[in-house]
Amino acid sequence: xxxxxxxxxxxxxxxxxxxxxxxxxxxxxxxxxxxxxxxxxxxxxxxxxxxxxxxxxxxxxxxxxxxxxxxxxxxxxxxxxxxxxxxxxxxxxxxxxxxxxxxxxxxxxxxxxxxxxxxxxxxxxxxxxxxxxxxxxxxxxxxxxxxxxxxxxxxxxxxxxxxxxxxxxxxxxxxxxxxxxxxxxxxxxxxxxxxxxxxxxxxxxxxxxxxxxxxxxxxxxxxxxxxxxxxxxxxxxxxxxxxxxxxxxxxxxxxxxxxxxxxxxxxxxxxxxxxxxxxxxxxxxxxxxxxxxxxxxxxxxxxxxxxxxxxxxxxxxxxxxxxxxxxxxxxxxxxxxxxxxxxxxxxxxxxxxxxxxxxxxxxxxxxxxxxxxxxxxxxxxxxxxxxxxxxxxxxxxxxxxxxxxxxxxxxxxxxxxxxxxxxxxxxxxxxxxxxxxxxxxxxxxxxxxxxxxxxxxxxxxxxxxxxxxxxxxxxxxxxxxxxxxxxxxxxxxxxxxxxxxxxxxxxxxxxxxxxxxxxxxxxxxxxxxxxxxxxxxxxxxxxxxxxxxxxxxxxxxxxxxxxxxxxxxxxxxxxxxxxxxxxxxxxxxxxxxxxxxxxxxxxxxxxxxxxxxxxxxxxxxxxxxxxxxxxxxxxx
Ligand code: GLA
Numbered sequence: 001x002x003x004x005x006x007x008x009x010x011x012x013x014x015x016x017x018x019x020x021x022x023x024x025x026x027x028x029x030x031x032x033x034x035x036x037x038x039x040x041x042x043x044x045x046x047x048x049x050x051x052x053x054x055x056x057x058x059x060x061x062x063x064x065x066x067x068x069x070x071x072x073x074x075x076x077x078x079x080x081x082x083x084x085x086x087x088x089x090x091x092x093x094x095x096x097x098x099x100x101x102x103x104x105x106x107x108x109x110x111x112x113x114x115x116x117x118x119x120x121x122x123x124x125x126x127x128x129x130x131x132x133x134x135x136x137x138x139x140x141x142x143x144x145x146x147x148x149x150x151x152x153x154x155x156x157x158x159x160x161x162x163x164x165x166x167x168x169x170x171x172x173x174x175x176x177x178x179x180x181x182x183x184x185x186x187x188x189x190x191x192x193x194x195x196x197x198x199x200x201x202x203x204x205x206x207x208x209x210x211x212x213x214x215x216x217x218x219x220x221x222x223x224x225x226x227x228x229x230x231x232x233x234x235x236x237x238x239x240x241x242x243x244x245x246x247x248x249x250x251x252x253x254x255x256x257x258x259x260x261x262x263x264x265x266x267x268x269x270x271x272x273x274x275x276x277x278x279x280x281x282x283x284x285x286x287x288x289x290x291x292x293x294x295x296x297x298x299x300x301x302x303x304x305x306x307x308x309x310x311x312x313x314x315x316x317x318x319x320x321x322x323x324x325x326x327x328x329x330x331x332x333x334x335x336x337x338x339x340x341x342x343x344x345x346x347x348x349x350x351x352x353x354x355x356x357x358x359x360x361x362x363x364x365x366x367x368x369x370x371x372x373x374x375x376x377x378x379x380x381x382x383x384x385x386x387x388x389x390x391x392x393x394x395x396x397x398x399x400x401x402x403x404x405x406x407x408x409x410x411x412x413x414x415x416x417x418x419x420x421x422x423x424x425x426x427x428x429x430x431x432x433x434x435x436x437x438x439x440x441x442x443x444x445x446x447x448x449x450x451x452x453x454x455x456x457x458x459x460x461x462x463x464x465x466x467x468x469x470x471x472x473x474x475x476x477x478x479x480x481x482x483x484x485x486x487x488x489x490x491x492x493x494x495x496x497x498x499x500x501x502x503x504x505x506x507x508x509x510x511x512x513x514x515x516x517x518x519x520x521x522x523x524x525x526x527x528x529x530x531x532x533x534x535x536x537x538x539x540x541x542x543x544x545x546x547x548x549x550x551x552x553x554x555x556x557x558x559x560x561x562x563x564x565x566x567x568x569x570x571x572x573x574x575x576x577x578x579x580x581x582x583x584x585x586x587x588x589x590x591x592x593x594x595x596x597x598x599x600x601x602x603x604x605x606x607x608x609x610x611x612x613x614x615x616x617x618x619x620x621x622x623x624x625x626x627x628x629x630x631x632x633x634x635x636x
Contacts, residue, residue, distance in 0.1 A: 046187045047194040047227045049246050054272045054311060056194065062306075063274060064365055065092035065132060066317025069141065070120040071101055072342055073320040073352075075113060076600040078120055080377055081318050081352050082127045087376040088347065088358060089365025092194070093124040094132040094276075094313045096139040098147040099174055101326070105424040106151055106170070109177050121185050125192035131185075132313070134197040135178060135219075137171050142283045142328045142338045145490040145500055146200075150427040153416045153501050160497050161199075162208035171218065179222035186226050195227040197276070198245055203236025205495065212242045231276035234259060241267050250277035250315070252293075252635070254301050260308050273310035278302065280314050280357060281345025282635040285329075285336040286488075289633035290591040292345040295356035299364060314361075318352060319344030321596050324582040325428035325525075325575075328492030335449060335465045337489040339592045340584030343629055350596050350627060351563050353379060380599070382625035383562035388609045389620045390553035392538035395546040396432075396484070397457050402532045406434070406519040412445075412504035413520060415487060420522045430486050430523040431503045435515050437472070437481045444469040445508035448501070449488040452614065456480050457546055472510065481515070483508070484523075484548065484614075488585075527580045530610060548574075548614045554606040555623065561602035565594035565627045570618020577610040579603070591630020597623075 045057050054061045066085050073081055085093065097117060103109055111117055121131050138161050139147035145160075152158055155166045185191035199215050216228060232240035233250045237259065241247045247268050249259050260273050280298055282291035305312050319342035329337035343350035347357045354376065366373045400406075407419060412433055416425040443453065447463040453470060454460065456479055461470040463483065472481070487502035507514040523529070538552055545551075555578070566576060568586040576583045576595055579602070583595045609621065 043188050043190065046225070049227065049272050052270050052272055052309060054274075062368070063092050063130075063132070063311035063313065064090045064368070065094045065311070065313030066090045066347065067094045067096075067277075067313060067315045068318045069095055069098075069316075069320060070117065071098055071115060071326070072322065073318065074598045074600050075116065075119075077352055077380075077598065078123055079127070080380065081348065082124055082129060083374070083377045084348055084352065084354075084358075085317055086127050086129060087374045088317075088362045089369050089373050090129070090314070090317065092130040092132055092313070094134065094315075095120065096134045096141050096147065096200075097136060097178065098139060098141075098143055098326075099137050100144060100147050100149040100427065102178070103149055103174055104427065105422055106149075107173065108422075111181065118181055118185065121182070121192060129192065130187075130194045131192040132195045132197070133182060133193050134200065135175075135182070136200060137174060137215075138200055140200050140493050142322070142342065142492055143326055144328050144428065144492065145497060146328065146492040148497070150416050150490065150500075150502075151424045153498075154425055158498060159207070161202070161205055161211060163210045163214050168214065171215075175218050175222055179219070179224065183223040186224070188225055193226055195229055196224050198228050198230050198242060201232050201236050201240065201250065202230065203232040203238065203240025204493075206236065206239040212240075216242060216245060229274065229276070237263055238267075246271060246274070248274035248276040250279070251275060252279040252282075252301070254304055257304060257308055260305070260310050273308065275305050275310055275312045277315035278305060278312050279635075280316060280347055281319075281343075283319075283342060283344055284339045284591055284630070286339055286587050287336070287589045288591060290345075290630035291635045292632045293635050295360055298357050299360040302361065303364060314347060316342070316344045316346040318348040319346045319350060321350055321584065323584055325487065325489070325585070327489040327584075329449075329489040330493060331491045331496055332494060337449065340586070340595060341592050341627070341629055343627070350629075351380070351382065351565075351598075381562050383564050383599070383623070384625045385564055385623040386556055387620035387622045388553040388555050388566075390551035390609070390611065390617070391541055392535075392552035393541045393545055394533065394538050394550045394552070395457075396548040396550070397546065398539075399533065399537075399550060400432075400521060402537060403521055403523075403529075406521045409518050409520060410516050411514070412506070412508055412518055414501040414505055415503040415522075416501050418503075418520065418522055426522045426524050428487060429525045430484055432521040432523055433483045433485070433504055433508070434519040434521075435481050435508075435517055436478050437475070437510055437515065438478060439510065440472050440474045441511035442469055443472050443481070443508065443510055444512075446505040447483060447485045448503065448505060449486060451483045451485040451504070452548075454480075454482040454484070456482075459547070481510075525575065525577070525582065525612065530577065530580055545617060547616065548612065549617070551611045551613060551617055553609045553611075553621070555602070555609050556606055557602050557604055559604060561604065562599040564597050564599070564623045564625065566597055567594050567622040567624050567628070568618065569593070569622060570616075571611065571613055571621070572615035574611055574613040576621075577608075577612075579608050593628040593630060594624060596627065
């Protein structure tokens with residue numbers, strides 16, 4: 001077993017100094033290779049596959065990895081979670097990179113704040129962890145459209161995850177940008193990145209044989225020089241293998257271990273074995289149970305994987321939260337979207353707390369480490385605050401006045417093609433369509449994922465996957481027909497990712513005649529959305545509110561803000577915003593009953609709480625110090 005000390009990176013001043021000397025030497029045409037600092041000179045081989053072993057430079061190396069997604073954990077807690085990972089005896093951090101969050105609009109990149117990938121990677125290095133990067137571009141991971149930007153779907157012929165020109169051109173531009181950031185962080189350049197994944201489980205999709213070679217080249221051409229690997233689950237293993245790239249597998253059950261021993265051997269001969277995703281738990285969908293996996297079973301499987309001579313990565317070590325609207329969905333027989341929590345029953349909880357899995361795995365990995373493991377950091381305290389009693393209210397219909405002019409269009413336009421956000425369409429949230437009707441009858445159309453239909457302000461039903469026709473009651477005179485459509489999350493796994501446009505898809509018909517002349521509001525509920533609703537726009541809470549509506553209250557916090565969980569008892573379905581931060585969706589069909597509210601997003605004093613409720617508001621929002629993720633069911 002190798003130790004995994006990592007030297008501190010040179011300071012900025014040192015970097016500048018080197019740059020000046022280098023420019024000087026280049027100008028004078030001198031041999032600059034002598035400038036490579038001695039501590040970098042031994043970093044020439046990186047992680048290699050040698051026979052059945054991984055080698056890091058001259059030593060045999062076992063990857064004991066764990067996944068944490070920086071975009072699912074408040075930046076202020078990254079250090080805490082990474083220290084906990086290191087103290088569990090793991091030596092490698094594995095993370096995906098979500099293209100949709102980093103390039104929200106074509107050509108406009110965001111790598112700041114909670115999306116500061118380089119800071120996350122460097123922090124891991126500082127803490128003594130190597131890094132395995134999973135840049136996609138498709139990353140699955142229960143994120144909307146598997147991490148692909150929704151603006152790609154503006155093209156009606158788009159073929160995601162293929163060498164279709166419209167897709168590769170976008171990937172090329174994104175990779176140009178992303179790789180220029182991560183290339184210097186590779187091992188051979190002195191950084192912690194020891195391996196890079198080529199796409200993700202492409203074997204299960206496998207629509208274009210030219211695609212994986214293209215992605216491999218796209219990485220290499222931009223300076224990726226560390227070990228490349230693919231990872232596939234049992235359904236895609238045969239098809240995911242790429243010439244010149246190490247194949248690895250994803251699994252959960254011990255019954256699948258023969259994949260490690262026989263399958264990998266049969267496809268690539270003697271190579272180091274790696275389980276890139278050992279699923280420590282599982283994600284949850286709305287309307288289902290909270291999936292859990294027993295800690296003793298986890299320990300048994302982890303040790304069986306290592307006994308089989310394989311390296312391992314725990315997916316997830318710490319899952320975190322699908323803050324905002326970023327959750328993905330599945331749509332095989334039925335459309336099912338993922339809940340806000342990405343607790344995953346992982347090794348650390350959603351809020352970063354220790355679990356039985358943590359202590360068992362710490363003992364286990366500790367036995368390999370050769371030296372005592374660093375002590376696990378103290379728990380971050382949790383708090384129950386006084387309930388929030390909303391005292392102000394604004395019905396959605398009144399709020400529309402402050403939303404600016406709607407988009408006018410003869411026919412409905414889906415979210416992605418709406419002319420907003422500099423032509424990039426709307427990625428997330430809700431969209432409202434209005435038109436005038438003069439008769440009752442049968443309304444039909446396709447609304448993804450769920451469209452609540454109103455006659456004026458009265459709710460008359462839903463259009464969704466199951467219901468594509470509803471009756472519009474008898475009305476007199478001119479009436480406004482409204483459909484509020486929610487994007488509940490685009491599919492992140494399966495063959496239907498090209499069909500993930502949201503809102504009204506195609507025409508809306510009344511008695512088989514297409515309705516015309518729509519007014520369309522983009523209700524993305526981003527920060528600037530609420531900036532338009534200053535306090536004098538709100539009304540005091542009426543006895544019988546009209547829904548959907550926004551509710552405004554204050555959460556009172558004492559001297560030091562702490563983590564808490566908001567209990568949405570009595571509320572039916574909606575979204576919660578704290579000081580402008582979108583905490584995510586709640587829904588009384590469960591399983592999830594509480595929303596994680598990180599203390600670092602609170603301030604001393606009164607914190608603004610806005611709840612968007614579609615159906616029925618509760619009297620208060622309670623705060624509790626314990627999460628309730630719903631009825632447990634063992635993963636099967
Ligand atoms: C696959 C994917 C991951 C994730 C898991 C399930 O293995 O590669 O991104 O979706 O399934 O959590």
